[in-house]
Amino acid sequence: MRAAADSDLEAIAALYALEVREGLATYEYEAPDLAEMRRRWRALVEAGYPYLVAECERDGAWRFAGYAYASAYRTRIGYRWTVENSVYVRPDCQGRGVGRALMLRLIADCEALGFRQMVAVIGDGSNAASVGLHERLGFKTAGVFPGLGRKHGRWLDTVQMLRPLGEANVGEPDENVPGLK
Template sequence: MLEEEYETRRQLPLHLRPQPEPETPFEWVIRPATEADLPDIREIYNHYVRNSTVTFDEKAIGLSELKRKFAHIQRLGMPYLVAVNPRGQILGYAYVYPWKEKAAYRYTVENSIYLGPASTGKGLGKALMEEMLVASKAAGIKEIIAVIADKGAEASIQMHKNFGFKEIGHMGKVGYKFDRWLGTVLMQKSLK
């Protein structure tokens, strides 16, 4: 008797074989960020600093710098959201920040959304964008600008288009990272 035939006949019937654990659904809750979330937010962001061109930052952000930025956003009453799984782990975050510091720009912001590497491609970016737009409108924001890398961020550009952002410009070769020149795509959405 061949070894393969013996192995085939020795197997238990399907209903008696151990079944793999069912895959855990990818679940999250979106809530306002707190200062306690900042170490996890920093880790997500610094992953992109080290490994991608979606941010033009080249040095990892420190916790004290992130705390200052977070406090500024809080003082302005602008949204800063996190998505957490049922165990409380931060999966991603979204916030808006003043487009420019001059007073005339006070109703215009730039948005940012970052997901943990294991959280991409599962609808979380879309959910954070939705919540961020609602919270931004509630905060009195009228215009949102997205500044997106022109290489390596095609999914972000498409998501912004899906939410009604219009391309308003392109700046070529304004950033230099990983030994190459990069540009940005500018997109805008009105919340009126």
């Protein structure tokens, strides 16, 4: 587990493109090109959010397995202590603990940065693997939005799950958290 680097962006873009084309975790219809993925990554990293890469063993070698990052939950300044997580794992590495490892590190990094809540926005409410992963990591369902998005000819429910970080809603917040300033 490590911070994502520019050299990871081709693999990140390819995995995200697969999800855009075939999956339901994102409601984008057109996969962003490498330049756009680089722009998104750079914006998050420069704002101080964690962006991680994991590797798993395949064919006797360690290779890119997935990525996770935190971003602003909402753009209004009063939300700056809340992050949204995103996690994507290659299909051939799923079920091997990669998503869990990425999320555990992401949670720890966000706590260390002073964030107080983490929100998971699960684009396909029937995605039992993602909901289960988040539940095992202490997320609770905060709401289900029926038919909030549409992709691949289907109306999709969106699940929002919430997990407190660190001291959560106790005491005065750190005004210097990354992100919105």
